[in-house]
Amino acid sequence: MKLFLKTYGIAALLLVSFTAQTTAQSRRSTNNKVVVKKTVSRRIPSTRVTYKKKQRKxxxxxxxxxxxxxxxxxxxxxxxxxxxxxxxxxxxxxxAPKIGFRIKVLPTNYRKIRFNNRNYYTANGVFYIQINNEYEVVDPEIGTIVYELPEDYEKVVIDNQTYYEYANIIYEKIQVDGTRAYEVIGIVEMK
Incomplete structure (x- = not known):
């Protein structure tokens, strides 16, 4: 009887563990992000960036x-x-404030973005991280996604592909769960 209970208990435990593992694996693939071919690396020399408008307003x-x-x-x-x-x-x-610029209070229209276990705060195309009791302007990580750009963004061409630029951050338009979004794909390196 004890052997029967042990065998039955182990079999039930294995069945539950395989079922739980299968469920966990099937949940990972729910991200419906559509990614377009990337031709841009993290740092882009400003000489490779062509602005569609010659004069910036x-x-x-x-x-x-x-x-x-x-x-x-x-x-x-x-x-x-x-x-x-x-x-x-x-x-x-x-x-747009430069990298390293620090403020004590975020702009009123900021949004919180979580990417790679880090909290970013963005307002008007500027990214901040919290350091102690202040917020410092930083470059976002490649892959960070925002759902809107500032109204004075610029269209740029890099390697015959059109992208969007604001505050030296290059974005690519993508779709996330059927919604338009912009993914950070590079930073313009000024000389």
Whole structure:
């Protein structure tokens, strides 16, 4: 009787483990991401990037009501209307903060993105990570996916393929579960 119970118990345990393993394996393949052929590597020399518009539109305003001054590396930046600005010749010009720029509070329109076990925060095409009580501007990892680009992104051509660029980050348009998205595929290296 004991032998029968042991045999029956082991058989039941094996049956349950094989069933659980099969179920776990079948769940992995639920990602419906459609990936288009990649021709771009992580760092792209700026000489390989051709902008579709020859002149980049520079947005400048005379004054910024309700602005917040953010000092970084000895330079003043101004935050207003969910954007960062720098001052030049009496006007304020929209800019994307550079890598290493730190702020204490994220812009109000930020979104949290989790990729490779890391939390990114993105707002207006700029990626941040949290370091202690501050947020630092960083380059996102290749493969990071966002669902919208800032309105002033640029179309670029690299190796006869059209991509999208904002703040030196190259994106490729993809589909994720039937929804349009943009995947980070490279960073423009400025000389």
């Amino acid at each position: 520079v947005v400048a305003v005379r004054n910024l009501p309700n602005r917040t001054v953010v000092r970084n590396n000895g330079q003043n930046y101004y935050y207003a209307n969910n954007r960062f600005y720098t001052q030049s010749r009496g006007r304020y010009i929209v800019i």
